[in-house]
Amino acid sequence: MLKLRISDGLHMVARKVILCGLISLPLPLFATLGEDVSSVQSDQAHINAQLRILPSQSYSIHELRSPTGTTVREFVSPAGAVFGVTWRGPFSPDLRQLLGTHFEEYVQAVSAASNHSRGGIHVDTGDLVFESGGHMRFITGRAYLRSKMPSGVASDDLR
Amino acid sequence: MLPGCGGSKASNASSSSSPASGTNVQAITVNAGPTGNYANGLFTSVTVCAPGTSNCQTVSGVLVDTGSYGLRVLSSALKLSLPQQNDSGGNPVVECAQFVLGITWGPVKTAEIKLGGEQANSVPVEVIGDPAYSTVPAGCSGHGTPQQTLAALGANGILGVGSFIADCGSACAASGSGNPGFYYGCPTASSCQIIAEPVSQQVQNPVAFFAADNNGVMVQLPAVSASTASVSGSLVFGIGTQSNNSLGGAKVFKLDNFGNFTTTYKSKAYPGFLDTGSNAYFFLDSATTGITDCPSQENGFYCPSSPASVSATNTGANSTSSNVSFTVDNAATLFANATDSVFPTLAGPNAGAFDWGLPFFFGRNVFTAIETKSTPGGTGPFWAY
Numbered sequence: 001m002l003k004l005r006i007s008d009g010l011h012m013v014a015r016k017v018i019l020c021g022l023i024s025l026p027l028p029l030f031a032t033l034g035e036d037v038s039s040v041q042s043d044q045a046h047i048n049a050q051l052r053i054l055p056s057q058s059y060s061i062h063e064l065r066s067p068t069g070t071t072v073r074e075f076v077s078p079a080g081a082v083f084g085v086t087w088r089g090p091f092s093p094d095l096r097q098l099l100g101t102h103f104e105e106y107v108q109a110v111s112a113a114s115n116h117s118r119g120g121i122h123v124d125t126g127d128l129v130f131e132s133g134g135h136m137r138f139i140t141g142r143a144y145l146r147s148k149m150p151s152g153v154a155s156d157d158l159r
Numbered sequence: 160m161l162p163g164c165g166g167s168k169a170s171n172a173s174s175s176s177s178p179a180s181g182t183n184v185q186a187i188t189v190n191a192g193p194t195g196n197y198a199n200g201l202f203t204s205v206t207v208c209a210p211g212t213s214n215c216q217t218v219s220g221v222l223v224d225t226g227s228y229g230l231r232v233l234s235s236a237l238k239l240s241l242p243q244q245n246d247s248g249g250n251p252v253v254e255c256a257q258f259v260l261g262i263t264w265g266p267v268k269t270a271e272i273k274l275g276g277e278q279a280n281s282v283p284v285e286v287i288g289d290p291a292y293s294t295v296p297a298g299c300s301g302h303g304t305p306q307q308t309l310a311a312l313g314a315n316g317i318l319g320v321g322s323f324i325a326d327c328g329s330a331c332a333a334s335g336s337g338n339p340g341f342y343y344g345c346p347t348a349s350s351c352q353i354i355a356e357p358v359s360q361q362v363q364n365p366v367a368f369f370a371a372d373n374n375g376v377m378v379q380l381p382a383v384s385a386s387t388a389s390v391s392g393s394l395v396f397g398i399g400t401q402s403n404n405s406l407g408g409a410k411v412f413k414l415d416n417f418g419n420f421t422t423t424y425k426s427k428a429y430p431g432f433l434d435t436g437s438n439a440y441f442f443l444d445s446a447t448t449g450i451t452d453c454p455s456q457e458n459g460f461y462c463p464s465s466p467a468s469v470s471a472t473n474t475g476a477n478s479t480s481s482n483v484s485f486t487v488d489n490a491a492t493l494f495a496n497a498t499d500s501v502f503p504t505l506a507g508p509n510a511g512a513f514d515w516g517l518p519f520f521f522g523r524n525v526f527t528a529i530e531t532k533s534t535p536g537g538t539g540p541f542w543a544y
Contacts, residue, residue: 067335067336067337068330068336068337068338068339069330069337086511088430088511089417090328090330090339090417091257091302091330091339092257092302092303092339094298094301094302095301095302095303096297096301097301107304110261110304111304113458113459114456114457114458114459115260115311115313116196116198116457116459116460116494117438117439117441117457117458117459117460117507118260118313118436118437118438119259119437119438119439119441119459119507119509119514119516120259120260120441120459120509120510120514121259121260122458122459122507122508131444131508131509131510132259132510133259133441133509133510133511133512133514134259134430134432134512134514135226135227135259135321135418135432135434135436135437135514136226136227136228136256136257136258136259136319136321136323136326137228137323137326137327137328137417137418138417138418138419138430138432139259140430140510140511140512141510141511142510142511154446155444155446156444156446156447159511
Protein backbone atom coordinates (compact mmCIF):
# COMPACT_ATOMS: atom_id res chain seq x y z
CA MET A 1 0.00 0.00 0.00
CA LEU A 2 1.39 3.38 -0.92
CA LYS A 3 2.07 5.73 1.94
CA LEU A 4 1.37 9.38 1.57
CA ARG A 5 4.37 11.53 0.78
CA ILE A 6 3.99 15.26 0.47
CA SER A 7 7.32 16.38 -0.91
CA ASP A 8 8.73 19.79 -0.14
CA GLY A 9 8.23 20.64 -3.80
CA LEU A 10 4.55 19.77 -3.65
CA HIS A 11 4.19 21.86 -0.51
CA MET A 12 5.61 24.89 -2.29
CA VAL A 13 3.17 24.44 -5.15
CA ALA A 14 0.30 23.62 -2.81
CA ARG A 15 0.62 26.94 -1.05
CA LYS A 16 -0.78 28.54 -4.16
CA VAL A 17 -2.95 25.75 -5.44
CA ILE A 18 -6.04 24.06 -4.08
CA LEU A 19 -6.33 20.50 -5.23
CA CYS A 20 -9.96 19.86 -5.95
CA GLY A 21 -12.10 16.82 -5.89
CA LEU A 22 -13.58 15.17 -2.86
CA ILE A 23 -14.31 11.57 -3.66
CA SER A 24 -15.87 8.68 -1.83
CA LEU A 25 -13.22 6.41 -0.42
CA PRO A 26 -13.01 2.93 0.98
CA LEU A 27 -12.35 2.87 4.73
CA PRO A 28 -10.04 3.65 6.41
CA LEU A 29 -9.68 7.03 4.88
CA PHE A 30 -8.32 9.56 7.26
CA ALA A 31 -5.38 10.10 9.55
CA THR A 32 -5.57 9.34 13.24
CA LEU A 33 -5.53 11.95 15.98
CA GLY A 34 -2.09 12.40 17.42
CA GLU A 35 -0.31 10.52 14.71
CA ASP A 36 1.60 11.60 11.67
CA VAL A 37 -0.50 12.72 8.74
CA SER A 38 1.03 9.92 6.72
CA SER A 39 -1.03 7.47 8.83
CA VAL A 40 -3.67 7.84 6.17
CA GLN A 41 -3.70 4.36 4.81
CA SER A 42 -5.37 5.03 1.57
CA ASP A 43 -3.20 6.98 -0.82
CA GLN A 44 -6.30 7.78 -2.82
CA ALA A 45 -7.43 9.96 0.09
CA HIS A 46 -4.67 12.46 -0.32
CA ILE A 47 -4.25 12.31 -4.06
CA ASN A 48 -7.81 13.52 -4.30
CA ALA A 49 -8.24 15.28 -0.99
CA GLN A 50 -8.75 18.99 -0.88
CA LEU A 51 -5.73 20.47 0.81
CA ARG A 52 -6.24 23.92 2.21
CA ILE A 53 -3.36 25.91 3.64
CA LEU A 54 -4.33 28.77 5.90
CA PRO A 55 -2.68 32.17 5.51
CA SER A 56 -1.19 32.00 8.99
CA GLN A 57 0.80 28.98 7.93
CA SER A 58 0.67 27.71 11.50
CA TYR A 59 -1.21 24.60 10.44
CA SER A 60 -2.88 23.01 7.47
CA ILE A 61 -6.34 21.54 7.11
CA HIS A 62 -6.99 18.36 5.17
CA GLU A 63 -10.66 18.11 4.34
CA LEU A 64 -12.16 14.79 3.33
CA ARG A 65 -15.65 13.49 2.81
CA SER A 66 -16.35 10.05 4.25
CA PRO A 67 -18.35 7.56 2.16
CA THR A 68 -21.31 8.09 4.49
CA GLY A 69 -21.38 11.79 3.60
CA THR A 70 -19.70 13.28 6.67
CA THR A 71 -17.03 15.96 6.19
CA VAL A 72 -13.91 15.34 8.24
CA ARG A 73 -11.23 17.99 8.71
CA GLU A 74 -7.80 17.08 10.05
CA PHE A 75 -5.72 19.87 11.51
CA VAL A 76 -2.05 19.16 10.89
CA SER A 77 0.87 20.87 12.63
CA PRO A 78 3.96 22.05 10.73
CA ALA A 79 5.66 18.92 12.08
CA GLY A 80 3.07 16.79 10.31
CA ALA A 81 1.10 15.64 13.38
CA VAL A 82 -2.69 15.59 13.38
CA PHE A 83 -3.48 17.65 16.50
CA GLY A 84 -7.21 18.08 15.93
CA VAL A 85 -10.10 16.65 13.98
CA THR A 86 -13.58 17.98 13.32
CA TRP A 87 -16.50 16.24 11.68
CA ARG A 88 -19.95 17.25 10.54
CA GLY A 89 -22.55 15.30 8.62
CA PRO A 90 -25.29 12.72 8.87
CA PHE A 91 -23.34 9.95 10.57
CA SER A 92 -20.51 9.72 13.07
CA PRO A 93 -17.12 8.57 11.78
CA ASP A 94 -15.65 5.44 13.30
CA LEU A 95 -14.18 6.83 16.49
CA ARG A 96 -11.80 3.90 16.98
CA GLN A 97 -10.10 4.86 13.75
CA LEU A 98 -10.34 8.60 14.31
CA LEU A 99 -8.99 8.56 17.88
CA GLY A 100 -6.57 5.65 17.53
CA THR A 101 -4.68 5.10 20.78
CA HIS A 102 -6.87 7.77 22.42
CA PHE A 103 -10.12 5.80 21.87
CA GLU A 104 -9.92 3.94 25.19
CA GLU A 105 -9.19 7.21 26.99
CA TYR A 106 -12.34 8.64 25.38
CA VAL A 107 -14.45 5.62 26.38
CA GLN A 108 -13.22 5.80 29.99
CA ALA A 109 -13.94 9.52 30.18
CA VAL A 110 -17.47 9.14 28.79
CA SER A 111 -18.23 6.32 31.23
CA ALA A 112 -16.94 8.33 34.17
CA ALA A 113 -18.80 11.54 33.28
CA SER A 114 -22.15 12.37 34.78
CA ASN A 115 -24.94 11.79 32.27
CA HIS A 116 -27.13 14.56 33.65
CA SER A 117 -26.41 16.65 30.56
CA ARG A 118 -27.99 15.05 27.51
CA GLY A 119 -27.20 17.55 24.76
CA GLY A 120 -23.94 16.04 23.68
CA ILE A 121 -20.61 14.63 24.74
CA HIS A 122 -18.02 16.74 26.53
CA VAL A 123 -14.93 15.09 27.86
CA ASP A 124 -11.62 16.61 28.83
CA THR A 125 -8.91 14.33 30.14
CA GLY A 126 -6.40 17.15 30.41
CA ASP A 127 -4.85 16.26 27.07
CA LEU A 128 -7.73 14.88 24.99
CA VAL A 129 -10.75 17.13 24.53
CA PHE A 130 -13.76 15.54 22.78
CA GLU A 131 -17.02 17.36 22.11
CA SER A 132 -19.96 16.37 19.97
CA GLY A 133 -23.57 17.38 19.52
CA GLY A 134 -26.44 17.09 17.11
CA HIS A 135 -29.41 14.79 16.73
CA MET A 136 -30.10 11.49 14.98
CA ARG A 137 -28.93 11.79 11.35
CA PHE A 138 -26.76 14.84 12.12
CA ILE A 139 -23.53 14.93 14.09
CA THR A 140 -21.05 17.72 14.62
CA GLY A 141 -17.97 17.11 16.70
CA ARG A 142 -14.33 17.82 17.33
CA ALA A 143 -11.45 16.24 19.17
CA TYR A 144 -8.01 17.64 19.86
CA LEU A 145 -4.89 17.02 21.88
CA ARG A 146 -3.70 19.94 23.96
CA SER A 147 -0.20 18.49 23.98
CA LYS A 148 0.04 18.65 20.20
CA MET A 149 -1.55 22.08 19.56
CA PRO A 150 0.88 24.41 17.81
CA SER A 151 1.50 27.61 19.76
CA GLY A 152 -0.85 30.41 18.87
CA VAL A 153 -3.65 28.07 17.82
CA ALA A 154 -6.89 28.27 19.82
CA SER A 155 -9.52 25.56 20.18
CA ASP A 156 -11.97 27.93 18.51
CA ASP A 157 -9.92 27.57 15.29
CA LEU A 158 -10.99 23.93 15.13
CA ARG A 159 -14.20 24.16 13.16
CA MET B 160 -53.65 8.32 31.25
CA LEU B 161 -52.74 10.66 34.03
CA PRO B 162 -49.35 12.27 33.87
CA GLY B 163 -47.15 11.65 36.88
CA CYS B 164 -47.14 14.67 39.19
CA GLY B 165 -44.92 15.93 41.95
CA GLY B 166 -45.85 18.91 44.09
CA SER B 167 -45.18 22.30 42.62
CA LYS B 168 -43.81 25.19 44.59
CA ALA B 169 -46.34 27.84 45.51
CA SER B 170 -43.94 30.59 44.53
CA ASN B 171 -43.76 29.83 40.85
CA ALA B 172 -46.33 30.37 38.15
CA SER B 173 -45.94 27.17 36.19
CA SER B 174 -49.00 25.05 35.65
CA SER B 175 -50.61 22.71 33.19
CA SER B 176 -51.92 24.32 30.05
CA SER B 177 -55.59 23.62 29.34
CA PRO B 178 -54.94 20.40 27.52
CA ALA B 179 -55.85 19.85 23.93
CA SER B 180 -58.51 17.22 23.68
CA GLY B 181 -59.42 14.77 21.00
CA THR B 182 -58.46 11.45 19.53
CA ASN B 183 -55.18 12.85 18.29
CA VAL B 184 -53.88 13.91 21.69
CA GLN B 185 -51.31 12.11 23.85
CA ALA B 186 -50.60 13.31 27.39
CA ILE B 187 -46.96 14.18 28.07
CA THR B 188 -45.22 15.32 31.21
CA VAL B 189 -41.89 16.83 32.21
CA ASN B 190 -40.63 15.21 35.40
CA ALA B 191 -37.79 13.20 36.90
CA GLY B 192 -38.73 10.13 34.90
CA PRO B 193 -38.40 6.44 35.82
CA THR B 194 -34.95 6.89 37.40
CA GLY B 195 -36.13 9.83 39.51
CA ASN B 196 -33.21 12.04 38.55
CA TYR B 197 -33.79 13.23 34.97
CA ALA B 198 -33.58 16.97 34.40
CA ASN B 199 -35.98 18.39 31.79
CA GLY B 200 -37.12 14.96 30.69
CA LEU B 201 -40.29 14.84 28.57
CA PHE B 202 -42.03 11.53 29.13
CA THR B 203 -45.10 9.68 27.96
CA SER B 204 -46.63 6.19 28.03
CA VAL B 205 -46.79 4.18 24.83
CA THR B 206 -49.07 1.20 24.20
CA VAL B 207 -47.39 -1.56 22.22
CA CYS B 208 -49.19 -4.64 20.88
CA ALA B 209 -48.12 -7.78 19.09
CA PRO B 210 -49.49 -7.12 15.58
CA GLY B 211 -52.99 -8.42 14.93
CA THR B 212 -53.50 -9.48 18.54
CA SER B 213 -54.82 -8.00 21.74
CA ASN B 214 -51.55 -8.76 23.54
CA CYS B 215 -50.64 -5.25 24.54
CA GLN B 216 -48.53 -3.48 27.12
CA THR B 217 -48.44 0.16 28.10
CA VAL B 218 -44.83 1.20 28.73
CA SER B 219 -44.46 4.30 30.88
CA GLY B 220 -41.46 6.60 31.19
CA VAL B 221 -40.75 6.77 27.45
CA LEU B 222 -38.82 9.86 26.37
CA VAL B 223 -40.60 12.01 23.76
CA ASP B 224 -37.88 12.93 21.27
CA THR B 225 -38.34 15.24 18.30
CA GLY B 226 -34.64 14.69 17.52
CA SER B 227 -34.92 11.02 16.61
CA TYR B 228 -37.18 8.75 14.56
CA GLY B 229 -38.81 5.52 15.68
CA LEU B 230 -39.86 3.74 18.85
CA ARG B 231 -37.28 2.00 21.00
CA VAL B 232 -38.09 0.18 24.22
CA LEU B 233 -35.74 -1.33 26.79
CA SER B 234 -35.95 -5.10 26.80
CA SER B 235 -36.05 -4.86 30.60
CA ALA B 236 -39.26 -2.81 30.38
CA LEU B 237 -41.01 -4.86 27.69
CA LYS B 238 -42.87 -7.94 28.89
CA LEU B 239 -44.50 -8.54 25.53
CA SER B 240 -43.32 -10.94 22.87
CA LEU B 241 -43.07 -9.30 19.45
CA PRO B 242 -42.24 -10.91 16.10
CA GLN B 243 -38.58 -10.69 15.10
CA GLN B 244 -37.68 -9.01 11.81
CA ASN B 245 -35.42 -11.11 9.58
CA ASP B 246 -33.27 -10.07 6.64
CA SER B 247 -33.43 -11.50 3.12
CA GLY B 248 -31.16 -14.35 4.23
CA GLY B 249 -33.52 -15.27 7.05
CA ASN B 250 -31.22 -13.90 9.75
CA PRO B 251 -32.53 -11.84 12.66
CA VAL B 252 -32.02 -8.12 12.14
CA VAL B 253 -30.36 -6.38 15.07
CA GLU B 254 -29.85 -2.63 15.13
CA CYS B 255 -26.99 -0.35 16.19
CA ALA B 256 -28.94 2.91 16.39
CA GLN B 257 -26.58 5.86 16.43
CA PHE B 258 -27.32 8.86 18.60
CA VAL B 259 -25.09 11.72 19.70
CA LEU B 260 -24.74 10.35 23.23
CA GLY B 261 -24.02 6.81 22.17
CA ILE B 262 -25.62 3.81 20.52
CA THR B 263 -28.46 1.47 21.38
CA TRP B 264 -28.07 -2.18 20.36
CA GLY B 265 -30.98 -4.55 20.05
CA PRO B 266 -33.19 -6.63 17.76
CA VAL B 267 -35.68 -5.11 15.36
CA LYS B 268 -39.18 -6.38 15.99
CA THR B 269 -42.57 -5.53 14.56
CA ALA B 270 -45.26 -3.90 16.68
CA GLU B 271 -48.58 -2.17 16.63
CA ILE B 272 -48.25 1.19 18.39
CA LYS B 273 -51.12 3.11 19.99
CA LEU B 274 -50.74 6.75 20.95
CA GLY B 275 -53.76 8.82 21.96
CA GLY B 276 -56.54 7.54 19.74
CA GLU B 277 -54.14 6.83 16.87
CA GLN B 278 -52.75 3.49 15.80
CA ALA B 279 -49.73 2.51 13.72
CA ASN B 280 -49.80 -1.04 12.37
CA SER B 281 -46.77 -3.27 11.75
CA VAL B 282 -44.04 -0.77 12.55
CA PRO B 283 -40.41 -1.84 13.00
CA VAL B 284 -39.25 -1.00 16.52
CA GLU B 285 -35.99 -1.54 18.38
CA VAL B 286 -35.85 -3.61 21.58
CA ILE B 287 -32.80 -2.29 23.41
CA GLY B 288 -30.57 -4.56 25.44
CA ASP B 289 -32.24 -7.85 24.59
CA PRO B 290 -30.18 -10.49 26.49
CA ALA B 291 -30.29 -12.75 23.42
CA TYR B 292 -27.99 -10.24 21.69
CA SER B 293 -25.59 -9.16 24.39
CA THR B 294 -22.46 -8.86 22.22
CA VAL B 295 -22.16 -5.39 20.71
CA PRO B 296 -20.06 -5.60 17.53
CA ALA B 297 -16.85 -3.59 17.53
CA GLY B 298 -17.96 -1.63 14.47
CA CYS B 299 -21.05 -0.58 16.41
CA SER B 300 -19.31 0.58 19.60
CA GLY B 301 -16.91 2.51 17.35
CA HIS B 302 -19.80 4.91 16.78
CA GLY B 303 -20.55 5.54 20.44
CA THR B 304 -20.93 4.14 23.90
CA PRO B 305 -23.67 1.50 24.26
CA GLN B 306 -26.63 2.79 26.29
CA GLN B 307 -28.48 -0.39 27.07
CA THR B 308 -30.02 0.11 30.50
CA LEU B 309 -32.45 2.32 32.39
CA ALA B 310 -29.52 3.84 34.26
CA ALA B 311 -27.77 4.80 31.03
CA LEU B 312 -30.82 6.01 29.09
CA GLY B 313 -32.78 7.54 31.96
CA ALA B 314 -35.94 6.26 30.30
CA ASN B 315 -37.75 2.99 29.53
CA GLY B 316 -37.67 3.87 25.87
CA ILE B 317 -37.48 6.61 23.29
CA LEU B 318 -40.38 7.74 21.10
CA GLY B 319 -38.75 9.44 18.12
CA VAL B 320 -41.26 11.76 16.42
CA GLY B 321 -38.93 14.06 14.52
CA SER B 322 -38.90 15.31 10.94
CA PHE B 323 -37.48 12.21 9.24
CA ILE B 324 -39.41 9.01 8.67
CA ALA B 325 -36.68 6.34 8.89
CA ASP B 326 -33.93 6.38 11.47
CA CYS B 327 -31.20 5.98 8.90
CA GLY B 328 -32.62 6.40 5.42
CA SER B 329 -31.22 5.46 2.03
CA ALA B 330 -27.63 5.22 3.29
CA CYS B 331 -28.52 2.09 5.26
CA ALA B 332 -30.32 0.60 2.28
CA ALA B 333 -27.08 0.58 0.27
CA SER B 334 -24.20 -1.88 0.30
CA GLY B 335 -20.57 -0.92 0.67
CA SER B 336 -18.65 1.73 2.50
CA GLY B 337 -21.45 4.29 2.22
CA ASN B 338 -23.53 2.26 4.68
CA PRO B 339 -23.15 3.75 8.15
CA GLY B 340 -23.83 0.41 9.84
CA PHE B 341 -27.10 0.77 11.72
CA TYR B 342 -28.47 -2.63 10.67
CA TYR B 343 -26.91 -6.05 11.15
CA GLY B 344 -27.95 -9.55 10.20
CA CYS B 345 -27.11 -12.01 12.98
CA PRO B 346 -27.07 -15.69 11.99
CA THR B 347 -25.84 -16.19 15.55
CA ALA B 348 -25.73 -13.60 18.32
CA SER B 349 -21.96 -13.27 18.04
CA SER B 350 -21.61 -13.29 14.26
CA CYS B 351 -23.45 -10.13 13.25
CA GLN B 352 -22.62 -8.44 9.94
CA ILE B 353 -23.76 -5.10 8.54
CA ILE B 354 -26.56 -5.48 6.00
CA ALA B 355 -28.31 -3.29 3.47
CA GLU B 356 -31.68 -2.67 5.12
CA PRO B 357 -34.51 -1.46 2.88
CA VAL B 358 -35.97 1.82 4.14
CA SER B 359 -39.40 0.23 4.61
CA GLN B 360 -37.83 -2.24 7.07
CA GLN B 361 -35.98 0.37 9.10
CA VAL B 362 -37.16 1.59 12.48
CA GLN B 363 -39.47 4.49 11.64
CA ASN B 364 -41.43 7.37 13.09
CA PRO B 365 -44.78 5.81 14.07
CA VAL B 366 -46.67 9.04 13.35
CA ALA B 367 -46.01 8.53 9.64
CA PHE B 368 -47.91 5.25 9.88
CA PHE B 369 -51.12 6.61 11.39
CA ALA B 370 -54.19 6.38 9.15
CA ALA B 371 -54.76 10.11 9.65
CA ASP B 372 -53.06 12.99 11.49
CA ASN B 373 -49.83 11.59 10.10
CA ASN B 374 -48.02 14.61 8.68
CA GLY B 375 -46.33 15.72 11.90
CA VAL B 376 -46.81 16.62 15.54
CA MET B 377 -47.31 19.60 17.79
CA VAL B 378 -45.71 19.76 21.23
CA GLN B 379 -47.75 21.91 23.58
CA LEU B 380 -46.20 22.71 26.95
CA PRO B 381 -47.07 25.59 29.27
CA ALA B 382 -44.85 28.54 30.00
CA VAL B 383 -42.59 27.81 32.98
CA SER B 384 -41.40 30.84 34.88
CA ALA B 385 -39.17 29.12 37.44
CA SER B 386 -37.80 25.67 38.23
CA THR B 387 -40.45 23.26 39.44
CA ALA B 388 -41.15 19.57 40.03
CA SER B 389 -43.27 18.80 36.97
CA VAL B 390 -45.41 20.25 34.22
CA SER B 391 -47.94 18.57 31.95
CA GLY B 392 -48.80 19.12 28.34
CA SER B 393 -49.88 17.46 25.14
CA LEU B 394 -48.36 15.79 22.11
CA VAL B 395 -50.89 16.47 19.35
CA PHE B 396 -50.75 14.45 16.15
CA GLY B 397 -51.21 16.04 12.76
CA ILE B 398 -50.68 19.57 11.47
CA GLY B 399 -53.80 21.33 10.22
CA THR B 400 -55.77 18.10 10.19
CA GLN B 401 -58.15 18.82 13.05
CA SER B 402 -59.46 21.85 14.91
CA ASN B 403 -56.84 21.40 17.64
CA ASN B 404 -53.70 21.38 15.48
CA SER B 405 -53.93 24.40 13.23
CA LEU B 406 -50.68 26.30 12.63
CA GLY B 407 -52.40 29.56 13.58
CA GLY B 408 -49.79 32.29 13.71
CA ALA B 409 -46.84 29.92 13.82
CA LYS B 410 -44.05 30.75 11.35
CA VAL B 411 -42.80 27.91 9.17
CA PHE B 412 -39.05 27.22 9.08
CA LYS B 413 -38.08 24.78 6.34
CA LEU B 414 -35.18 22.46 7.08
CA ASP B 415 -32.09 21.44 5.15
CA ASN B 416 -31.06 17.90 4.23
CA PHE B 417 -29.69 17.32 7.73
CA GLY B 418 -32.94 18.35 9.38
CA ASN B 419 -31.54 21.68 10.60
CA PHE B 420 -32.09 25.35 10.11
CA THR B 421 -29.53 28.10 10.74
CA THR B 422 -29.06 29.90 14.04
CA THR B 423 -27.15 33.15 13.96
CA TYR B 424 -25.45 34.27 17.16
CA LYS B 425 -23.14 37.28 17.42
CA SER B 426 -23.19 37.49 13.62
CA LYS B 427 -21.95 33.94 13.06
CA ALA B 428 -24.17 31.22 11.56
CA TYR B 429 -24.39 27.73 13.07
CA PRO B 430 -26.51 24.66 12.40
CA GLY B 431 -29.55 24.95 14.68
CA PHE B 432 -32.28 22.52 15.62
CA LEU B 433 -35.25 22.08 17.97
CA ASP B 434 -35.08 18.93 20.08
CA THR B 435 -37.28 17.84 22.99
CA GLY B 436 -34.77 15.03 23.58
CA SER B 437 -32.08 17.54 24.59
CA ASN B 438 -32.60 18.60 28.18
CA ALA B 439 -31.38 22.20 28.03
CA TYR B 440 -30.34 24.97 25.66
CA PHE B 441 -27.01 23.63 24.39
CA PHE B 442 -24.98 26.11 22.40
CA LEU B 443 -21.39 26.79 21.44
CA ASP B 444 -18.78 27.13 24.19
CA SER B 445 -17.60 29.28 27.02
CA ALA B 446 -15.12 31.23 24.89
CA THR B 447 -17.76 32.20 22.33
CA THR B 448 -20.64 32.91 24.69
CA GLY B 449 -18.73 34.37 27.62
CA ILE B 450 -20.73 32.06 29.93
CA THR B 451 -18.67 30.06 32.43
CA ASP B 452 -18.62 26.26 32.23
CA CYS B 453 -19.66 24.37 35.35
CA PRO B 454 -17.06 22.52 37.39
CA SER B 455 -16.73 18.81 36.71
CA GLN B 456 -19.61 17.60 38.87
CA GLU B 457 -22.00 19.47 36.58
CA ASN B 458 -19.98 18.70 33.46
CA GLY B 459 -21.84 19.69 30.31
CA PHE B 460 -23.76 22.69 31.71
CA TYR B 461 -23.13 26.41 32.11
CA CYS B 462 -22.65 28.02 35.51
CA PRO B 463 -22.72 31.81 35.11
CA SER B 464 -22.18 33.73 38.33
CA SER B 465 -25.24 35.83 37.50
CA PRO B 466 -28.07 35.17 35.01
CA ALA B 467 -26.97 35.56 31.39
CA SER B 468 -29.23 36.90 28.66
CA VAL B 469 -28.87 35.26 25.29
CA SER B 470 -30.37 36.24 21.96
CA ALA B 471 -30.09 34.42 18.64
CA THR B 472 -31.93 34.34 15.32
CA ASN B 473 -33.29 31.24 13.65
CA THR B 474 -33.58 31.23 9.86
CA GLY B 475 -35.21 28.49 7.82
CA ALA B 476 -34.11 27.28 4.42
CA ASN B 477 -37.10 29.29 3.17
CA SER B 478 -35.59 32.44 4.72
CA THR B 479 -38.23 32.75 7.45
CA SER B 480 -36.49 34.32 10.37
CA SER B 481 -37.17 35.00 14.03
CA ASN B 482 -35.20 36.17 17.01
CA VAL B 483 -35.34 34.19 20.25
CA SER B 484 -34.17 35.43 23.65
CA PHE B 485 -33.73 33.46 26.83
CA THR B 486 -31.98 33.51 30.18
CA VAL B 487 -29.30 31.13 31.45
CA ASP B 488 -28.95 30.45 35.16
CA ASN B 489 -26.21 28.68 37.09
CA ALA B 490 -26.89 24.94 36.73
CA ALA B 491 -25.33 24.01 40.06
CA THR B 492 -27.65 26.43 41.82
CA LEU B 493 -30.66 25.10 39.88
CA PHE B 494 -29.85 21.51 40.80
CA ALA B 495 -29.37 22.33 44.46
CA ASN B 496 -33.12 21.97 44.99
CA ALA B 497 -33.59 18.22 44.79
CA THR B 498 -37.36 18.42 44.31
CA ASP B 499 -37.11 20.30 41.01
CA SER B 500 -36.98 18.46 37.69
CA VAL B 501 -38.14 21.19 35.31
CA PHE B 502 -35.58 23.89 34.56
CA PRO B 503 -36.52 26.61 32.05
CA THR B 504 -33.18 28.40 32.36
CA LEU B 505 -30.84 25.41 32.10
CA ALA B 506 -28.11 25.60 29.44
CA GLY B 507 -24.77 24.16 28.47
CA PRO B 508 -22.13 24.09 25.75
CA ASN B 509 -22.43 22.33 22.40
CA ALA B 510 -19.44 22.94 20.16
CA GLY B 511 -20.43 24.29 16.75
CA ALA B 512 -24.21 24.09 16.96
CA PHE B 513 -27.30 25.57 18.55
CA ASP B 514 -29.44 22.87 20.17
CA TRP B 515 -32.79 24.35 21.23
CA GLY B 516 -33.65 21.71 23.80
CA LEU B 517 -36.73 21.26 25.97
CA PRO B 518 -36.81 24.74 27.60
CA PHE B 519 -37.46 26.23 24.12
CA PHE B 520 -40.77 24.35 24.05
CA PHE B 521 -42.15 25.89 27.27
CA GLY B 522 -44.92 28.35 26.46
CA ARG B 523 -44.91 27.68 22.70
CA ASN B 524 -46.85 25.45 20.32
CA VAL B 525 -44.02 23.86 18.34
CA PHE B 526 -44.81 21.91 15.19
CA THR B 527 -42.57 19.32 13.51
CA ALA B 528 -43.61 18.43 9.97
CA ILE B 529 -42.44 15.09 8.59
CA GLU B 530 -40.44 14.93 5.37
CA THR B 531 -42.53 14.52 2.18
CA LYS B 532 -45.84 15.01 4.05
CA SER B 533 -48.12 17.77 2.93
CA THR B 534 -49.53 20.30 5.42
CA PRO B 535 -51.31 23.67 5.17
CA GLY B 536 -47.91 25.25 5.84
CA GLY B 537 -46.20 23.44 2.99
CA THR B 538 -44.44 20.11 2.60
CA GLY B 539 -42.23 18.80 5.37
CA PRO B 540 -39.62 18.80 6.72
CA PHE B 541 -40.15 21.99 8.67
CA TRP B 542 -40.56 23.35 12.17
CA ALA B 543 -43.11 25.98 12.98
CA TYR B 544 -43.55 28.09 16.08
